[in-house]
Amino acid sequence: MASSSTRRVLPGFGLSLGYTLIYLSLIVLIPLSSVFVLSAGMGWERFVDAATSPRVVASYKLSFGASLLAAGINVVFGLILAWSLVRYTFPGKKLVDALIDLPFALPTAVAGIALTAIYAKNGWVGQFFEPLGIQIAFTPIGILIALVFIGLPFIVRTVQPIIEDLDAEFEEAAASLGASRLQTFRRVIFPALLPALLTGFALAFARAVGEYGSVIFIAGNIPFVSEITPLMIITKLEQYDYEGAGAVATVMLLFSFILLLIINGLQAWTTRRAGRSI
Numbered sequence: 219m220a221s222s223s224t225r226r227v228l229p230g231f232g233l234s235l236g237y238t239l240i241y242l243s244l245i246v247l248i249p250l251s252s253v254f255v256l257s258a259g260m261g262w263e264r265f266v267d268a269a270t271s272p273r274v275v276a277s278y279k280l281s282f283g284a285s286l287l288a289a290g291i292n293v294v295f296g297l298i299l300a301w302s303l304v305r306y307t308f309p310g311k312k313l314v315d316a317l318i319d320l321p322f323a324l325p326t327a328v329a330g331i332a333l334t335a336i337y338a339k340n341g342w343v344g345q346f347f348e349p350l351g352i353q354i355a356f357t358p359i360g361i362l363i364a365l366v367f368i369g370l371p372f373i374v375r376t377v378q379p380i381i382e383d384l385d386a387e388f389e390e391a392a393a394s395l396g397a398s399r400l401q402t403f404r405r406v407i408f409p410a411l412l413p414a415l416l417t418g419f420a421l422a423f424a425r426a427v428g429e430y431g432s433v434i435f436i437a438g439n440i441p442f443v444s445e446i447t448p449l450m451i452i453t454k455l456e457q458y459d460y461e462g463a464g465a466v467a468t469v470m471l472l473f474s475f476i477l478l479l480i481i482n483g484l485q486a487w488t489t490r491r492a493g494r495s496i
Contacts, residue, residue, distance in 0.1 A: 253471055256464025268465040273441055274450055280358060281447040282473065285426035288365035289373075289419045296373025296418065297411070303374075304381040318375070321368045326431025333364050334436045356438025361446065364432045369422035376418035380411055409488075416485040420478055427474055 257265055268274070302308075303315055321329065337344045337354040344354050354360050384407065392402040430448040437444040447470050454463035 250471065253464055253467045256460050257468050260461045260465060264461070265465050265468075268459075268462040269469045273445070274447070274466055276442045277445045277447040277450045278469070278473070280361065280445065281427055281470075282477075284358060284362050284365055284446075285423050288362055288369055288426050289422040291362075291366050292369045292373045292422050293415055293419050296370055297377055297415065299370075300374045300378040300381055304378060318371050321371050326368070326429070327435070329367065329432040330364065330435030333360070333367065333432065337363065337436065355436050356440065356444060358444055360436040360438070361433055361444060364436050365426040365429060368429055368432055369426050372421040372425060373415070373418035376421065377411060377414045380414040384410060412488045413485050416481055416488065420481040420485070423481070424474065424478060427470070 257268075260268065299318070303311065334341075334355050336342050337360055339345065339348045339353070339355070341355070347354055352359075354363065388406050389402055392406050397405070428448060430446075430452070433446055434449060437446060437449070439445055439449060447466065451463045451466050451470075454460075454466065
């Protein structure tokens, strides 16, 4: 006699939800709440003074500005790279595909040292810019390059599966109807890739805004010029200013959460819009 209830491999909803909430609390919520606890006893005036001092504000502008710009650059060139890997065959394709994951596996300190050696005044690349009066290492430009380096895999690996699933027949149909390459990309390809691009952008931005190891070496850490916010937090911790570090971390956490919330909202909107257009 067949059982009246369907057997499921995974536990029921209540048990699964309980495990999920407990795991999420231990791994994410409790550690993040400690940031607010650190700054809870400061009082509002001390909190504002610690979180909005001119040096800290300059680090906010650099960290968030460079992270957004790096993620935007990676969206453009990551899309081109992913498209080339999926749609074309060329010598060394498998090697290029493997190298994309190198920033994932490479220790961040090693990446920072390598980038500094390459882009310093006497480095392999920096020596060509030095006669032009362009300094890359120990400037915001070096920080931007480091953030582009560590963020590229997020875009490529997010967009690549979507490109593989795109049917070339839609592009051929658009071309047969007289659409130009630009029109085909804008009306057929780009709407299908937009949710994945936004996801990759969010991941690249989130990684970049909190990056420390690969940036600290090439940044130079010059006040008001190349100091990133994670460095300000580490500096305050080394000075035993735990409340000040908590205040800066709280502001950084809130700004990051708001930006990611906006990006995720755009992603959900584009996904619904694409679903209605099908």
